[in-house]
Amino acid sequence: MTDVPDDFADVLHGVHRLMRRTLRAGVVGPPIRGAQVELLRLVDKHPGVRVSHAAERLGLAGNTVSTLVNELAEAGLLHREKAADDRRAAVLHLTPVAEKRMRDWQERREALMREQVGRLSVPDRAALAAAVPALRRLAQGLRKEVDGT
Template identity: 60%
Template sequence: MGTEDVGATLSGLLAGIHRLLRRNLRSGTDQPYLRGAEVELLRLVRANPGIGVSAAARELHLAGNSVSTLVNQLTRRDLLRRETGQDRRAVRLTLTEEAEARLTRWQERRIALVHEQLACLSEQDRAALEAAIPALRRLADGLEANLVER
């Protein structure tokens, strides 16, 4: 398989796996659905408590007004908290306890789904996937660097 074929196959598989994980996660919960951008923002705030809206927009490569809209929606749903800084202009974002709990449950369920499917594979397939992880990380790093450069 040539590089172009690998690229086409890999990008299709990764998108498909991501979509199937989301669908499985969505179908297995009674909680209101969170869109991908909402989850990304919550995960970013979890990793960077106190991050501002502008910094979040830069990190997510989204327009500031798009992130502001997400912040408003998540605040109304009691998943995100705005805290005003000392200069009273800067707003810092933190997660609510509900958001922390939902993210934890979501992550645990996602990992469990993948473990279930890995258990169905042969030892050889599991070893091949494990061996591919460093290359996939380098691919992700390259894609991230490409975004930063643009």
């Protein structure tokens, strides 16, 4: 008998690690660590996000996100500015270099997954498609756990 939650967590982690490794091979520019990528993806989806809100969304301490912001700003990938409604707060935007890098990464990720899923049998592709709603609900549950709601 298999332990579905444990097996699933192991497989999901392995797929994610292999995707990162494969995609990292074609990256132009300095490497970006996992937490930095998560922050860039968040800012890409929510331009102008406040540092404090980014910390909440990522489930990280504010000082950790501030460190990531400093690193990414030094690397020319993130721009921070004062919030219009609260001059003490900073809002974040991707630089044009980061926008291009994120767009390239997204295109490569989509191509990689399209190719790999295309190699699967029709029943396997159908099983993956059928699992997507359950995976979204799983992600929502994990988000609630992180957010403490």
